[in-house]
Amino acid sequence: MEAAAWEPVALLFAVTVAGVFLLRGVAAAVRTVREPLHTGPFSGGLEPREHPVSRFHVRWYPVTMIFLAFDMEMLFMYPWTKVVPEVGTPAVVEMFLFLGILLAGVGYAWREGAFRWT
Amino acid sequence: MLVLAAWATATVDARSTGPGREVLRLLVQQRRITRAADIPLVRLGTTLLPVAAVLAAAVLPFGFRSVSDLPDGVVWFNAMEALAWAAVWLTGWAPNSTLSLIGGYRFLAQGLAYELPHMLAITTAALGAESLQVGAVVDAQSGLWFAVWMPVAFGIYLLSALAMAFWGPFDQPAGADVAGGAAGELSGVDRLVFLGGRWLLLVVAAAFAVPLFLGGGHGPLLPGWAWTVLKTAAVLGFLLWARRRVPTVRMERYVELAWVVLTPLAVAQALVVAVVVLAR
Amino acid sequence: MDLRTRLTRVALAQPAVLLVTSPGATRERLAVEAELERRDWPQAAGPASADLVVFAGTPLPVREDDWAERVWQGVPAPRARVTVTDAVHAAHALDHGHATLLKPGTQHAGHQGHMNHQGHGADHEHESGHGEHGGAHEEHGGHEEQADHGGHEGHGGHEGHRPNGEHAAHQGHGHMDHGGMDHGAMGHGGHQHHMGAVAGLPMAERAADRDELRLDRLHVPLGPALPDWPAGLVLRLELQGDVVQRAEVDPVPTPSASGPAFWNEPWLRAMTGEPVTVGEAARRQCAAHLDSLGRLLGVAGWIDAAGRARDARDSLLGGAGRDELVPRIRPLVRRLRRSWTLRWLLAGVGAQARGPVGGDVHSRLIAWLDAIEHALDAIDGRERLPARPLRGPRGRVDTETPPSQSLLDALPELLEGAEFACARLIVASLDPDLDELAPQQLPVGRNHG
Numbered sequence: 001m002e003a004a005a006w007e008p009v010a011l012l013f014a015v016t017v018a019g020v021f022l023l024r025g026v027a028a029a030v031r032t033v034r035e036p037l038h039t040g041p042f043s044g045g046l047e048p049r050e051h052p053v054s055r056f057h058v059r060w061y062p063v064t065m066i067f068l069a070f071d072m073e074m075l076f077m078y079p080w081t082k083v084v085p086e087v088g089t090p091a092v093v094e095m096f097l098f099l100g101i102l103l104a105g106v107g108y109a110w111r112e113g114a115f116r117w118t
Numbered sequence: 119m120l121v122l123a124a125w126a127t128a129t130v131d132a133r134s135t136g137p138g139r140e141v142l143r144l145l146v147q148q149r150r151i152t153r154a155a156d157i158p159l160v161r162l163g164t165t166l167l168p169v170a171a172v173l174a175a176a177v178l179p180f181g182f183r184s185v186s187d188l189p190d191g192v193v194w195f196n197a198m199e200a201l202a203w204a205a206v207w208l209t210g211w212a213p214n215s216t217l218s219l220i221g222g223y224r225f226l227a228q229g230l231a232y233e234l235p236h237m238l239a240i241t242t243a244a245l246g247a248e249s250l251q252v253g254a255v256v257d258a259q260s261g262l263w264f265a266v267w268m269p270v271a272f273g274i275y276l277l278s279a280l281a282m283a284f285w286g287p288f289d290q291p292a293g294a295d296v297a298g299g300a301a302g303e304l305s306g307v308d309r310l311v312f313l314g315g316r317w318l319l320l321v322v323a324a325a326f327a328v329p330l331f332l333g334g335g336h337g338p339l340l341p342g343w344a345w346t347v348l349k350t351a352a353v354l355g356f357l358l359w360a361r362r363r364v365p366t367v368r369m370e371r372y373v374e375l376a377w378v379v380l381t382p383l384a385v386a387q388a389l390v391v392a393v394v395v396l397a398r
Numbered sequence: 399m400d401l402r403t404r405l406t407r408v409a410l411a412q413p414a415v416l417l418v419t420s421p422g423a424t425r426e427r428l429a430v431e432a433e434l435e436r437r438d439w440p441q442a443a444g445p446a447s448a449d450l451v452v453f454a455g456t457p458l459p460v461r462e463d464d465w466a467e468r469v470w471q472g473v474p475a476p477r478a479r480v481t482v483t484d485a486v487h488a489a490h491a492l493d494h495g496h497a498t499l500l501k502p503g504t505q506h507a508g509h510q511g512h513m514n515h516q517g518h519g520a521d522h523e524h525e526s527g528h529g530e531h532g533g534a535h536e537e538h539g540g541h542e543e544q545a546d547h548g549g550h551e552g553h554g555g556h557e558g559h560r561p562n563g564e565h566a567a568h569q570g571h572g573h574m575d576h577g578g579m580d581h582g583a584m585g586h587g588g589h590q591h592h593m594g595a596v597a598g599l600p601m602a603e604r605a606a607d608r609d610e611l612r613l614d615r616l617h618v619p620l621g622p623a624l625p626d627w628p629a630g631l632v633l634r635l636e637l638q639g640d641v642v643q644r645a646e647v648d649p650v651p652t653p654s655a656s657g658p659a660f661w662n663e664p665w666l667r668a669m670t671g672e673p674v675t676v677g678e679a680a681r682r683q684c685a686a687h688l689d690s691l692g693r694l695l696g697v698a699g700w701i702d703a704a705g706r707a708r709d710a711r712d713s714l715l716g717g718a719g720r721d722e723l724v725p726r727i728r729p730l731v732r733r734l735r736r737s738w739t740l741r742w743l744l745a746g747v748g749a750q751a752r753g754p755v756g757g758d759v760h761s762r763l764i765a766w767l768d769a770i771e772h773a774l775d776a777i778d779g780r781e782r783l784p785a786r787p788l789r790g791p792r793g794r795v796d797t798e799t800p801p802s803q804s805l806l807d808a809l810p811e812l813l814e815g816a817e818f819a820c821a822r823l824i825v826a827s828l829d830p831d832l833d834e835l836a837p838q839q840l841p842v843g844r845n846h847g
Contacts, residue, residue, distance in 0.1 A: 041215030057639025366699025
């Protein structure tokens, strides 16, 4: 049953990847010039002094931390949706207490200015 | 089917010169490699976007039948749609160009902003149906649509549909101010696959609102598939309209809104639904 | 082969145009933009998505770096380029470029770049005749056209090294369009290796950010060929991530003999004693602000509203009557004023307490809206423009320093610490007009064209 449900998905994956390859093949056949164009990066016409790939300064770094906390929470919340009627009130109370604690964390992060970076 | 839908939407979209012509234009165009670019990453990133969109669509019911109605279809959709994060970032990083790098990172910031309210919104729909199977979510709406009694979750879902396809008001990762951003150094078939993938993602995201919130194939008189098409077209039409009314939303402003307003709202909506589920 | 030609013909029925404007070529830019709008040809955001490069005005090298050639080298085939040096010829030039784009054979290997560079040279010769377009139009076309994609075939096996040569040979580039030097040969002549460099460029080095953290810092020149960017502006940025750490305005290369700045023209003419009506000045002022508005909205990503502003600008310059203009402009102004998303996104960006650019991006936008409405009321004024004060769209035109100079001077301070998107918005909200910086040639005895 389980495996049978995944077979069409695997087939779809294969078809899609094949489709993209086919498209690339068609393009290779019809494109005006075969050889790729080698060029510099564009930022208005002038050249940068260094290679642009760098350790990018992500100023929203604190947001990733908060996001990670909630992402873990989602791991519990997905299966939780299926058991709410079975377990009853305790399930709801526990989940929303948990969410409440996380939201308090969000409130704190907000006060500390984690969501503003300019 | 999906490709057709993406095509039809692109035709309605006033800005494009006709999708058929655009596809041809990109097919005959020469490929382009920037200095010291990571070519395998460009290929991988661009290919990943349409593949993720189509795989997300595997659980999308057309009428009442989908490619495969997985038992955890809602989670599957979520997982596939999140692959776009990798796709856009890889595509932005690989060409070794400042503006495209900025575009790629913008999408990560955008993901951090839209994803959490989005996940809470789709779990709310799953909670209402007490199942993670998309077919079961549709069945639960044979009477009342979820959009009616979970309007907040529906609204948040529509916002995140735009954001995950980085389109319309959320097009900053590929915005004009960074000369195309993550897509800025792509030409030819790379560009076609990437932008085509974006259209697919937009259509899939819009179409997924139908089984989640708009009753799927349920409706009077017409067969299920016709309702699916009609409702998807209505959602897409709304998104196209919305784009004309609003400028591009910058993440440094949106993150705050998403976390401080939308997330608590989504949690409150989930609480209301949980109480209703307990009571019935 | 024939199939491929036919495919190309269909595919390029509406080519994407990369419009690159030089300072002093506002009139040409407007003509090309209106023509593109009429033909429904899309505009490209950069060379990667472009088919046809249109240079409005002859591009001048920045610090001897021939950026225009570099932009052109970044456009994938099939491609063509034209230079429009006279607004009258915009449509003709586009037709010509389109024809070249569709001409079978021109795009294929073997067509070397030599021809083009000579073409360039030839263009330079009749350039001087083009500068002022008051006189008789005996020129042949007023535009040049090239389709090549030379340059690259010659480089076949040098993928890793070629860019290095290109970088090391900046000076060489400057001569290229005059001498018709072979691109490939030049590239290798200037070959040299930096220590620890990859493909001829070093990696970014670290520097302290505003919190004293040591982070990678990139030196990136921005402009002059960006979409919705003041013509000719070049900013040298130091970026950490997408934060502008420092910004510097490059001196603007100006054509030696430039006409009067397009947006200041009525006032400059009034200065020389020519009779200019209030209505004429108001019309130009209104169009100037709509042009700035279109650019700011373009950068802000509101494509629909930006398009409306540009349409209104074009019909203003086309001489439409007040009855036609008011129902187009008033609703746009009202919508922008009321838009809470616009306020939410623009308020607080690029704020400065005092000075010529006081307020923030949103308040500058509102100031434009006020000026547009004000000018719209005066558009039928028949009385003569008073000789003083002569206040153009960006400030007084009868002072020593042009108003755009003070806008440029304000830029570095405003940009410091701004995120990239905000930096673009700040530049667009000041919208310096670099035409004003050229040595102004007063329009003496010149008929209005």
